[in-house]
Amino acid sequence: MTITPDFRFRRLRRSPVLRQIVREHHLRPEDLIMPIFVQEGIAEPVDIASMPGVQRFPESQLGGELRRLWQLGLRAAILFGVSDNKDSCGSDTWSDDGLMARCIRTAKAAVPDMLIISDNCFCEYTDHGHCGVVVEDDVDNDQTLTNLQAQVVTAARAGVDMIAPSGMMDGMIAAIREALDEDGYHHIPVMSYSTKFASAFYGPFRDAVDSNFKGSRNTYQMDPANGREALAESMQDEGEGADILMVKPGLAYLDVIANIRQHSNQPLAVYHVSGEYAMIKAAANAGVIDEKAVVLETMLAFKRAGCDLILTYYAEDLLKWLAEG
Numbered sequence: 247m248t249i250t251p252d253f254r255f256r257r258l259r260r261s262p263v264l265r266q267i268v269r270e271h272h273l274r275p276e277d278l279i280m281p282i283f284v285q286e287g288i289a290e291p292v293d294i295a296s297m298p299g300v301q302r303f304p305e306s307q308l309g310g311e312l313r314r315l316w317q318l319g320l321r322a323a324i325l326f327g328v329s330d331n332k333d334s335c336g337s338d339t340w341s342d343d344g345l346m347a348r349c350i351r352t353a354k355a356a357v358p359d360m361l362i363i364s365d366n367c368f369c370e371y372t373d374h375g376h377c378g379v380v381v382e383d384d385v386d387n388d389q390t391l392t393n394l395q396a397q398v399v400t401a402a403r404a405g406v407d408m409i410a411p412s413g414m415m416d417g418m419i420a421a422i423r424e425a426l427d428e429d430g431y432h433h434i435p436v437m438s439y440s441t442k443f444a445s446a447f448y449g450p451f452r453d454a455v456d457s458n459f460k461g462s463r464n465t466y467q468m469d470p471a472n473g474r475e476a477l478a479e480s481m482q483d484e485g486e487g488a489d490i491l492m493v494k495p496g497l498a499y500l501d502v503i504a505n506i507r508q509h510s511n512q513p514l515a516v517y518h519v520s521g522e523y524a525m526i527k528a529a530a531n532a533g534v535i536d537e538k539a540v541v542l543e544t545m546l547a548f549k550r551a552g553c554d555l556i557l558t559y560y561a562e563d564l565l566k567w568l569a570e571g
């Protein structure tokens with residue numbers, strides 16, 4: 247007996263053009279934000295063993311690298327400094343001659359039209375590797391906020407286009423907004439790492455920034471088990487004035503992305519983190535997956551879940567793959 251379905255979804259899948267015109271989500275070059283690592287005291291780019299294809303750049307090559315990426319179509323970069331001048335509170339970050347300020351000035355001079363974002367944290371500038379001031383074995387929230395205010399005003403003075411605090415301190419967006427506005431930087435937007443989990447997927451990043459950090463960030467980053475709190479964290483930051491919200495990491499937290507998307511009208515970003523990158527690379531290098539197809543599918547999953555922007559180490563490859571069509 248022949249069975250005849252009432253409705254046939256396959257009608258709209260019959261040709262490439264049909265599939266194309268009913269496609270719900272798209273990845274565009276301007277959706278991508280590329281993380282760039284700049285290390286003090288090196289003369290040539292250094293490969294990062296745990297992240298094949300990603301390098302740390304000397305300051306002298308930052309401008310050239312950004313110009314090259316601009317030519318490929320990159321429109322936004324987020325800068326991470328790997329400092330030689332570490333101390334207990336990360337004071338290099340609020341020095342006008344510090345690594346962060348110098349990198350921002352170099353980047354803006356090289357590619358004035360590119361959106362230059364600074365990752366605003368302390369972990370790459372403290373000798374203990376925590377994301378703030380440590381008091382009695384824990385990061386002191388409110389002292390860290392005071393330092394963060396000094397840091398973001400320094401970044402703004404250096405010409406940064408957008409501030410991106412990643413330390414998961416309570417009240418960080420309100421503190422940053424107040425400091426920026428007070429110094430006349432009303433126009434500088436803040437992209438908050440608003441829902442950031444204490445994740446094992448950051449493993450390779452620790453290698454990338456040479457962090458000798460051995461402890462845990464469980465007292466400030468979120469427990470991966472918590473979905474309601476994940477929403478509350480981002481809504482709190484929106485209430486404090488965050489212009490863009492973010493979920494980090496990505497693939498293990500698509501439910502969190504979708505939930506925030508339903509509750510906020512602000513642009514939403516996702517950070518496809520080092521461990522996510524390294525896992526795809528390892529599988530691709532082992533010859534067991536099609537790297538391009540898997541990366542594009544992953545990016546579309548972020549868009550489908552509700553993200554507008556994607557921070558990813560695959561940004562350069564994606565620009566090439568998008569251009570190929």
Ligand code: PBG
Binds near residue numbers: 365377412
């Ligand atoms: C530190 C910071 C981390 C990342 C970005 N900023 C690591 C951490 O919180 O331990 C991770 C980035 C990545 O894994 O790609 N505030």
